[in-house]
Amino acid sequence: MIGLIRLGLILALVALVGCSYSDVRTNAHIDNALARAGTHSFAVAVTFRRVREPTGALNTFPNGGVPKVLEHEARVYLVDVGRQTVTLAARIVDFADIPQPKSVRVEGWREDALYFSLFGYGGDARRGDDLSDPRRLIYAVDSSGQLRRLDALPDDLVQERVSGPLGKPPFLRLSKGYRSIDIGIDSRPRVSEDAARFVLDADSGEPRLVIPEET
Incomplete structure (x- = not known):
């Protein structure tokens, strides 16, 4: 009987301090956004992650632990305000294997191609960033959806001015937040509930375009 009690206490202790993870959580945020000159269109760069956070005393010792990353993607969306459409233009799985990915950035347009870049460092999750090993990858995606990896950005990229x-008209002005963008259509963005907005869903990370009805 005493042996069974001891075994029960040991199992309870293991459950209390053991290695476990939370339910899957989605974390998506906007890195940057850039309007296309002379249009009512813009591009949005999004970092998308699905993770399970560490729980339990052993798994979170000594600094909170390391999340188990299930998905980590760089995404670029094209938004056409006039047509009220949001299209996934590019999706780079695992941030192209950059060891310590940091951000994805829309750089501009040239003819019908959109240019963007990924940035991060070498290193690993335990030791952190290796600042002596910066990584920058450059891509272009054209109107047919063809994705190309490039050595450098062109010198003649075009982008809408932001100040x-x-x-x-036509032009857009954008005001970026963490998960949303206020859109000024041929004007500066309005800070109000009825403003046009690009929004990432807090639970799924999926985007939507909100256009207020005209009254």
């Missing part, structure tokens, strides 16, 4: 006097 200064307002120009002649």
Whole structure:
């Protein structure tokens, strides 16, 4: 009987301090966004992750532990405000195997191609970033969806200016937040509940475009 009690206590202790993980959680945020000059379109760079956070005393010792990453992607969306569409233009699984990925960034347009870059460092999850080993990968995706890896960005990329006097329509001005973008259509963005917005769902990480109805 005493042996069974001891065994029960040991099993309870193992369950208390053992290695375990939380349910799957999605974390998606906007790294940057860039309007296409002379249009009502823009591109959005998104970091998308699905993880299970460590739980239990052993798994979180000594600094909170290391999450189990199930998916880690760089995503680029094309948004057409006039057509009210959001299209996934590019999806780079595992951040192209950059050991310590940091961000994805829309760089601009050239003819019908959109250019973007991924940035991160060497290193690993336990030791952290190796700042002596920066990694930058450059891509272009054209209107047919063909994705190309490049050695460098072109010198003549085009992008909508983001400050200064307002120009002649059509154009967009964007105000970026962590999971949303306020959109100014031929004007500066309005900070209000009825403003046009690009939003990432807090639970799924999926995007949607919110256009207020005209009254």
